[in-house]
Amino acid sequence: MEQNESREDEVAKFLDYLANVRMSSANTVLSYGKDLHLLSSFAKGLGLEVIDMTEHDARQFVRYLIYTKEYSEATVNRVLSATRTFFRHAVKIDLIRTNPFGLISLKKALSHLPSVLTVGEVGQLLSLEAVGFSSARNLLLFAFLYDTGCRISEALSIREGNIDYKKGRIPIVGKGNKVRFVFFSGITRDRLSYYLSLKHDLQDRKQILDSRISSLLFCSDAGKQLPMSTVGSIFKSYKRKLGWQKDFTPHVLRHSYATHMLDNGADIRLVQELLGHSSISTTQIYAHVTQKRLARVYASCHPHGRKENE
Incomplete structure (x- = not known):
């Protein structure tokens, strides 16, 4: 139980790291928090914790931002930037082995046609x-x-x-x-x-x-x-x-x-x-x-x- 709670708190720990170790501004922490909360909500919709997301889940998230949320290119890039930074930090502290967003680019996502059923x-x-x-x-x-x-x-x-x-x-x-x-x-x-x-x-x-x-x-x-x-x-x-x-x-x-x-x-x-x-x-x-x-x-x-x- 304690391990699950720890995994659920990784976003909060990262925001605390931004504020108290990197000494980021309050606005920066607020912006990261908003974007990572969006990521957390999406992951929960898949029945996952954020830290358990795979590259496939990451690609789904980008499509969600583009086609469901209908965010502008600038907004999607901002969310992806915050997300990559979070996962790079998770790799750095040995929480995960690879960054699921490491190979994700907005350009590739935009060129990806949506999957449809016949x-x-x-x-x-x-x-x-x-x-x-x-x-x-x-x-x-x-x-x-x-x-x-x-x-x-x-x-x-x-x-x-x-x-x-x-x-x-x-x-x-x-x-x-x-x-x-x-x-x-x-x-x-x-x-x-x-x-x-x-x-x-x-x-x-x-x-x-x-x-x-x-x-x-x-x-x-x-x-x-x-x-x-x-x-x-x-x-x-x-x-x-x-x-x-x-x-x-x-x-x-x-x-x-x-x-x-x-x-x-x-x-x-x-x-x-x-x-x-x-x-x-x-x-x-x-x-x-x-x-x-x-x-x-x-x-x-x-x-x-x-x-x-x-």
């Missing part, structure tokens, strides 16, 4: 059978994220009373407190009906009486708010179950939603609105995905394209 893989995922509360919730979460394109933080904040079943839509309060509507299909509506009957029965048995908790759409097996760390474990579990080698996270379903919409002819401005992106440049990453896919289709299907590749 339509067939989405079908494989959503065709799984729901048996009992946990699997019903998990499969609803997958269908909901793919149907709506929501960020996972947005999905976990939805309350039952927000759902407009008649119009098949839900108002979402996104970044900057901007409200937009997301839409769900009849398939998700049916899953919602089945899941909610199980959820209400569970919360009755667990005597969850606080309406601030019971009204949340997605809940844990204990009937309480579904933690981000549990979401990470759910996705890892289903990735193993399906035997997938590619990334499978809540944001991959958001990527897949956007990519499949554009593949089927949706206007990029409409997709921008549905995703809640403040800038069209963020949405354009998905257009790049579809353009690469179209190029592959041309190369493999068009007579001239085939000849050039033979």
Whole structure:
């Protein structure tokens, strides 16, 4: 127990080192603290302590800063600078052997196209059978994220009373407190009906009486708010179950939603609105995905394209 607590305090120890050994200014310590708190929160969402992050986790974090938080290039560089400094110090004091951010660059991250599921893989995922509360919730979460394109933080904040079943839509309060509507299909509506009957029965048995908790759409097996760390474990579990080698996270379903919409002819401005992106440049990453896919289709299907590749 003492060892776990020690690992959890490494960021606090580093900030103390900055203030009292390196004699950094109060503003510098405050800035590092803000950036490293963001890193800590992300790591906890993966079910990790910061100090246990790998290079793969580091790359996920950079994509999170760019595509989920939608930070500017300057802000991402600042966060990465603080993060690298923290891990360099951890290596120096023999807390870890290698810096997981040592080979991470923003330029490479920006050129990395987001991982997406194929339509067939989405079908494989959503065709799984729901048996009992946990699997019903998990499969609803997958269908909901793919149907709506929501960020996972947005999905976990939805309350039952927000759902407009008649119009098949839900108002979402996104970044900057901007409200937009997301839409769900009849398939998700049916899953919602089945899941909610199980959820209400569970919360009755667990005597969850606080309406601030019971009204949340997605809940844990204990009937309480579904933690981000549990979401990470759910996705890892289903990735193993399906035997997938590619990334499978809540944001991959958001990527897949956007990519499949554009593949089927949706206007990029409409997709921008549905995703809640403040800038069209963020949405354009998905257009790049579809353009690469179209190029592959041309190369493999068009007579001239085939000849050039033979």
